[in-house]
Amino acid sequence: MFLCTCCARTTHHARAHSAAIYFVHTSAKEGVDTIIEARAQGVPIYGETLHQYCCFNAERYKQPRGFCSHTYPSLKFPEDQVTLWDGLVRSGFPTLATDEYPTTLELKLRGKRSRTSPVATSAPRRAWASAGARASSSAA
Secondary structure, eight states: HHHHHHHHHHHHHHHHHTOOEEEOOOOEEEEEEHHHHHHHHTTTEEEEOOOOOOHOOOOGGGGGTTTOOOOSSSOOOOOHHHHHIIIIIIIIIEEEEEOOOOOEEEEESSSSOOOSSSBOOOOHHHHHHHHHHHHHHHHH
């Protein structure tokens, strides 16, 4: 319900102010439906989904190493998957994207875990932060 309300509210503001909106990481049926409806009415609303949402659903988390497919927001339900594919192939949902940062399983497991996620969340950031610090110190 929260996603539906946020997408609808944002779309309302886009209409009211003649603004374009680009929704990222669209993962649920409600978001896809809102984007398709607005686009059909000529509102410049765009959206993307990630391949994880099209290829996997929440059942994936029950499998060994299912957490490796996790992203934000989390994987949803089979009906969301069907809506994403239908939107991409037939209904005017415009973009399949990726923002992958490929890592080894070892690196995923090494990072800091949050209280709500078994997935490592900070290892890649630490690597980028270290690289940035080295670049800054060598430029000084």
